[in-house]
Amino acid sequence: MSAQAVLFDLPGPKARRRQRIGTAVGAVLVLGLVGLGLWRLADNGQLDPARWAVLFDPAAGVPQALGEALLNTLYVAAVGMVAATVLGALLAVGRLSHHIWVRIPVTVVVEFFRAVPLLVLILFCLLFLPTVGLPMNPFRALALGLTLYNMAVLSEIFRAGILSVDKGQREAAMALGMRKTQVMTLVLLPQAVRRMLPVLVAQLVVLLKDSSLGFIVGYIELLRQARSLVEFFNFQFGNLYTFQLYVAAAVIYIVVNVALSQAAKVIERRTRSNAKTAAVAAPNDPTSTITPGAAGPV
Amino acid sequence: MQFISDNSDLLWSAFLTTLSLAVLSGLVALVLGTVLAAMRVSPVLPLRGLATFFVETFRNTPLTVVFFFLVFGIVQLDLQFPSRFTAAVAALGLYTAAFVCEAVRSGINAVPPGQAEAARALGLGFGQTLTTVVLPQAFRTVVPPLGNVWIALAKNTSIAAGFATTELTAALQRLTNSNGNQILLVFAVIVLAYLVITLPSAWAIRVIERKVAIIR
Amino acid sequence: MRLTSRPARYAAAFAAFGVVLTGCSSEAGNQASEQEADSSASVNTEASFEAGTTMAELNEAGTITIGTKYDQPGFGLLNPDGTPEGFDVEIAKIVAGELGIAPEDITWTETVSANREPFIQNGQVDLVVATYTINDTRKQSVDFAGPYYVAGQDIMVAAGNPEGIEGPDDLAGKTVCSVEGSTPAQNIRDNYPQANLVTYDVYSKCADDLTNGNVQAVTTDNVILTGLVAGNPDGFELVGNPFTEEPYGIGLALGDTEFRDFVNDVLEDSFEDGRWAEAWDRTAGAITGEDAPEPPTVDRY
Numbered sequence: 001m002s003a004q005a006v007l008f009d010l011p012g013p014k015a016r017r018r019q020r021i022g023t024a025v026g027a028v029l030v031l032g033l034v035g036l037g038l039w040r041l042a043d044n045g046q047l048d049p050a051r052w053a054v055l056f057d058p059a060a061g062v063p064q065a066l067g068e069a070l071l072n073t074l075y076v077a078a079v080g081m082v083a084a085t086v087l088g089a090l091l092a093v094g095r096l097s098h099h100i101w102v103r104i105p106v107t108v109v110v111e112f113f114r115a116v117p118l119l120v121l122i123l124f125c126l127l128f129l130p131t132v133g134l135p136m137n138p139f140r141a142l143a144l145g146l147t148l149y150n151m152a153v154l155s156e157i158f159r160a161g162i163l164s165v166d167k168g169q170r171e172a173a174m175a176l177g178m179r180k181t182q183v184m185t186l187v188l189l190p191q192a193v194r195r196m197l198p199v200l201v202a203q204l205v206v207l208l209k210d211s212s213l214g215f216i217v218g219y220i221e222l223l224r225q226a227r228s229l230v231e232f233f234n235f236q237f238g239n240l241y242t243f244q245l246y247v248a249a250a251v252i253y254i255v256v257n258v259a260l261s262q263a264a265k266v267i268e269r270r271t272r273s274n275a276k277t278a279a280v281a282a283p284n285d286p287t288s289t290i291t292p293g294a295a296g297p298v
Numbered sequence: 299m300q301f302i303s304d305n306s307d308l309l310w311s312a313f314l315t316t317l318s319l320a321v322l323s324g325l326v327a328l329v330l331g332t333v334l335a336a337m338r339v340s341p342v343l344p345l346r347g348l349a350t351f352f353v354e355t356f357r358n359t360p361l362t363v364v365f366f367f368l369v370f371g372i373v374q375l376d377l378q379f380p381s382r383f384t385a386a387v388a389a390l391g392l393y394t395a396a397f398v399c400e401a402v403r404s405g406i407n408a409v410p411p412g413q414a415e416a417a418r419a420l421g422l423g424f425g426q427t428l429t430t431v432v433l434p435q436a437f438r439t440v441v442p443p444l445g446n447v448w449i450a451l452a453k454n455t456s457i458a459a460g461f462a463t464t465e466l467t468a469a470l471q472r473l474t475n476s477n478g479n480q481i482l483l484v485f486a487v488i489v490l491a492y493l494v495i496t497l498p499s500a501w502a503i504r505v506i507e508r509k510v511a512i513i514r
Numbered sequence: 515m516r517l518t519s520r521p522a523r524y525a526a527a528f529a530a531f532g533v534v535l536t537g538c539s540s541e542a543g544n545q546a547s548e549q550e551a552d553s554s555a556s557v558n559t560e561a562s563f564e565a566g567t568t569m570a571e572l573n574e575a576g577t578i579t580i581g582t583k584y585d586q587p588g589f590g591l592l593n594p595d596g597t598p599e600g601f602d603v604e605i606a607k608i609v610a611g612e613l614g615i616a617p618e619d620i621t622w623t624e625t626v627s628a629n630r631e632p633f634i635q636n637g638q639v640d641l642v643v644a645t646y647t648i649n650d651t652r653k654q655s656v657d658f659a660g661p662y663y664v665a666g667q668d669i670m671v672a673a674g675n676p677e678g679i680e681g682p683d684d685l686a687g688k689t690v691c692s693v694e695g696s697t698p699a700q701n702i703r704d705n706y707p708q709a710n711l712v713t714y715d716v717y718s719k720c721a722d723d724l725t726n727g728n729v730q731a732v733t734t735d736n737v738i739l740t741g742l743v744a745g746n747p748d749g750f751e752l753v754g755n756p757f758t759e760e761p762y763g764i765g766l767a768l769g770d771t772e773f774r775d776f777v778n779d780v781l782e783d784s785f786e787d788g789r790w791a792e793a794w795d796r797t798a799g800a801i802t803g804e805d806a807p808e809p810p811t812v813d814r815y
Contacts, residue, residue, distance in 0.1 A: 061594025218624025
């Protein structure tokens with residue numbers, strides 16, 4: 001954010017005029033394209049209110065179905081988020097351990113789960129784990145798959161955050177006579193989590209979206225439900241409602257995810273306005289210092 | 299192991315499809331994402347707004363939905379991609395560009411302000427400041443996050459299975475149906491094929507990261 | 515319809531808002547309200563079985579887990595209220611009823627092609643009724659009761675059949691669509707390699723592609739195609755020349771002969787007393803308007 005004001009001089013009157021002209025031309029172009037798109041859609045009958053009414057018609061069961069599916073999505077995502085965050089933090093600490101017999105296995109676990117496609121991981125949980133005596137259902141398989149994959153990604157984010165905390169913090173804590181665990185849990189992790197909050201939330205948004213991979217094991221979340229509705233109506237009405245149902249699913253995902261990101265921003269601002277933390281965070285923008293070692297959201 | 303030799307053609311072509319999907323859409327995403335990042339830090343407000351809108355839309359939509367709109371949605375606009383493969387490249391490229399943009403932007407933010415200030419003091423304009431001073435440094439710091447985006451992209455290609463592209467996950471579906479009694483083996487082979495792409499990438503990223511890192 | 519759960523109420527309120535907004539109701543909604551009277555598979559409450567058999571266990575537990583597909587038009591589709599419906603589902607209800615289990619006590623699990631055999635082998639489901647073609651490879655890992663229906667692979671083309679496709683041999687050089695991992699797709703690949711096959715994950719996408727002109731034909735089992743034609747009678751037509759036999763069986767654990775015999779008995783009874791035809795009329799038949807075909811002969815291999 002700080003870079004923005006630094007990258008260019010304030011535009012002068014001439015540049016501002018050029019920008020205004022450019023903006024007007026651009027706006028006309030964009031509006032023209034949107035208009036053309038809408039016209040084509042209307043031409044193909046996609047804007048017919050009767051086709052959109054199905055989304056709000058309780059008699060067709062669509063709003064209830066999408067509502068319950070959204071809850072399913074939120075439920076499995078919430079479980080995955082909590083479990084992955086806790087395990088990710090533990091793994092990050094383990095990977096920074098001084099004991100090689102902790103560090104090596106933790107590294108192997110993290111690298112493996114980061115490298116395997118989530119889709120394959122979820123299927124594996126559902127099909128293989130029952131053969132070794134772990135009862136599975138679609139929910140457990142999906143939650144477990146999301147947890148395993150995201151804990152690996154989050155552990156890298158936490159690790160980058162811990163490493164980005166100034167050396168002096170650790171040294172000061174040591175000098176106060178804190179034990180290694182105390183240094184980690186009381187000094188390093190809290191600062192790391194705060195610094196990584198934007199990346200952390202971005203990853204949680206990815207997790208929420210990835211819950212849509214539950215279709216492979218038959219967990220009825222939002223996207224699977226939308227697809228089922230498409231199939232169900234397709235059988236009787238052809239593709240009358242296909243476009244509308246997918247638009248609905250996309251809009252719901254965007255609203256939920258934007259809300260999640262906004263909530264994170266509020267939390268971030270709150271923690272930052274706190275005087276004690278502000279003193280730590282102020283010298284350099286946390287979002288900028290973390291980048292070198294950071295694992296971006298994937 | 300019999301079934302591997304029986305299906306070697308399918309597995310090999312599926313592997314190549316996955317790889318070429320990832321590489322092509324990766325290039326699209328890299329170029330588009332960098333342009334978007336430049337737009338997001340540019341002096342022109344509408345450009346910033348447009349880029350932000352793009353990024354927020356694609357970052358918050360599941361990839362499957364993006365695929366759906368590029369394959370079936372645009373038909374309602376009387377448009378079509380020449381083939382399903384190009385549609386898949388476009389979907390993956392657009393979606394990943396949003397993540398590339400965020401990674402590059404964080405890299406731009408990580409370049410010390412003094413660099414840009416010095417460039418401006420030398421009389422460089424926005425474009426010159428960005429392309430000759432800031433971006434070259436930014437790219438060095440964003441190697442790890444970009445690498446992660448690449449690995450994620452390689453795995454995200456699996457969504458194309460549902461949209462008429464026979465890549466590794468489509469091969470997985472086909473083989474599990476015809477080899478119901480050897481499912482674990484089928485899985486192992488497919489996972490291995492993904493690991494062949496992702497593990498060396500992870501290793502290469504680490505090497506590049508070490509080579510180009512700027513010690514401050 | 516009673517809305518019990520809080521989310522359902524919220525959804526309903528939201529829906530009311532939307533209806534006001536759009537100012538009209540939907541065709542799908544009107545149709546759904548018309549089809550209220552639904553299936554009521556009879557439950558044999560007096561069923562009793564020899565101790566130690568699978569039937570006795572299930573009867574005692576009063577519940578059964580059945581795997582079916584949720585994306586097979588006419589056979590298994592997920593109703594918006596969250597329960598599956600279709601011919602497979604009705605057949606499963608008949609079998610469960612004979613075990614003394616009411617339809618609402620059935621736990622439905624979605625089985626996709628990738629997990630049918632493992633689910634049976636791991637005991638995650640008691641039965642699989644999921645357009646499951648009986649073949650020799652599968653017989654090595656699971657046992658089959660039935661068949662309860664014999665489908666045939668057929669071809670759907672654009673209305674008027676502009677390409678003049680009369681059978682699978684005419685597909686050479688044409689682009690034809692099917693679902694990945696399905697038996698019909700494999701058949702095209704193996705026996706008609708000149709056809710250019712594209713695969714999606716569900717049939718509706720194939721139908722869309724036929725509408726868009728990206729493919730010249732869609733091929734799968736005839737009943738599914740009939741359903742797709744019913745959805746868009748002005749756009750599609752069925753070639754009507756089935757060229758394979760796909761006997762659909764009920765999958766169950768390998769070696770459980772008593773259970774298999776029991777399911778076979780139930781199927782034969784339902785063929786004779788009309789419950790089978792009734793199930794057809796209520797599901798696939800209701801959409802396609804076709805009378806129930808002759809029931810197949812159960813194969814006690």
